[in-house]
Amino acid sequence: VSEKYGAFHQKPVDFTKVNKNLLPTVVIVGRPNVGKSALFNRLIRRREALVYNTPEDHVTRDVREGIAKLGDLRFRVLDSAGLEVTACSGSILDRTAGMTANVLNRSQFAIFLIDARYGLHPLDLEVGKWLRRHAPKINRIVAMNKSESLFDGSDSLMSATAEAYKLGFGDPIAISAETGLGMQDLYGVLRPMLEEYMHQVLIDKGTEDNILSEDADSPEVEESKLPLQLAIVGRPNVGKSTLLNTLLQEERVLVGPEAGLTRDSIRAEFEFQGRTIYLVDTAGWLQRTKQEKGPASLSIVQSRKNLMRAQVIALVLDAEEIAKANRSMTHAEVVIARRAVEEGRGLVVIVNKMDLLRGKENSTLYEKIMEAVPEEIQTVIPQVTGIPVVFISALEGRGRLEVMRQVINTYEKWCLRLSTAHLNRWLRKVISRHSWKNKTAQTKIKYFTQVKSRPPTFVAFVSGKAQISETDLRFLTKSLKEDFDLGGIPIRIMQRAVG
């Protein structure tokens, strides 16, 4: 270290002035339910979080990202809640190495959360193993969360600490994400580590000026206002552009679809009832539909990558075509709908051009279609019940509000988080009202927990080797949907063995 930098070392880093792109990245890891999301939320407060999906083996996992604010510290924080399913089940670790590497490679630090009240859980050891294997060099901080009740003067905090030492990741700190207790300790541990990291960045960059940014502390964005990512898909000529135009014309357009941009960089955003809607791949289908019109064209089947970027997929159908062909969906449309559901996206079906069926001689047709379409959709996509179907006329601007209502409703269900306590009360009730195919499974489901949202994913912990049969699993899925009003949402239940 040269003298110049030697002097620099003495100088504390003002994190509030550091360019966001250069801030250190901290990933929060831990088994389900230790409070990762709670800590994430506390750290970012209500600042903007970015959710990105990484497709892997047909399963989408979400990683939330935001800028953490802890005193005068700023860092990039990743909530790995979406990874935990994989992280905690040894057998499929290898398959997801790519995804894991992606998140871990981006992070220089890991906060390893455990539940102070529980002590060490077998899954904590799994997470530890996973971390050692995939990120041997990452700087780790073990934090015992939910420790607010342990400061009671007894030695419970001491024994929790002694337990946590067994992970072999150094000094554990006691925190409570929910009450904010222990945040100054977290600060105390992080500050020197992050500062050392920033000094290294300064050395690499050569000058202090490079890292400073005028707008580093930009205004905060409410989390509830995160953009909803919507894809409008459908065959050529069904009216996607027309629908999009009515949406963009009447709503506050934040960023319009601009000509001349490459497909991936196109952005179209508008605001609906205070919520930002971000249209995915707008230019992609605009381009393709213009080039490849024709009834047999399969070009409407959006690339999987683009579908994966959306949280809700609005599939537009043509009412006139339905009337003519006497079926709701062509093969290509069924393919999109199924793919959306299989990829865990929320699906809203829109039947456009209803105005063409409104003539006197058509009035029965109008009603017939309104009845037949939802039924047929249920038949071709039996795995999801209650997919919303909206009948509109984009040309006349009718039904636009209903489209947006259903899109937002679907999205909200998609983001739903049910507490473990709530779910287990539900589980006890539901277990007794079903005649179980595998009688032993009934008594062996120990507990049930939601491991992630977007879309809601659950794990049933089953004791020993008992497996829940497909039929029983289907029953659980159906009951969850009915009891929590999750119609139209592809939910997943996995099972995992516990001791």
Ligand code: GDP
């Ligand atoms: P994740 O699955 O690791 O993301 O865990 P969550 O953040 O969803 O939290 C799981 C449960 O633990 C929720 O019911 C939280 O309210 C609760 N929780 C989180 N942090 C604390 C804490 O500091 N103290 C207590 N008592 N509960 C907490």
Ligand code: GDP
């Ligand atoms: P896209 O290829 O899916 O983007 O479809 P367009 O939005 O370009 O629409 C194709 C044709 O259908 C155009 O001539 C539109 O005017 C017409 N169209 C779109 N929506 C409606 C509607 O609700 N009713 C009627 N009658 N025609 C419509």
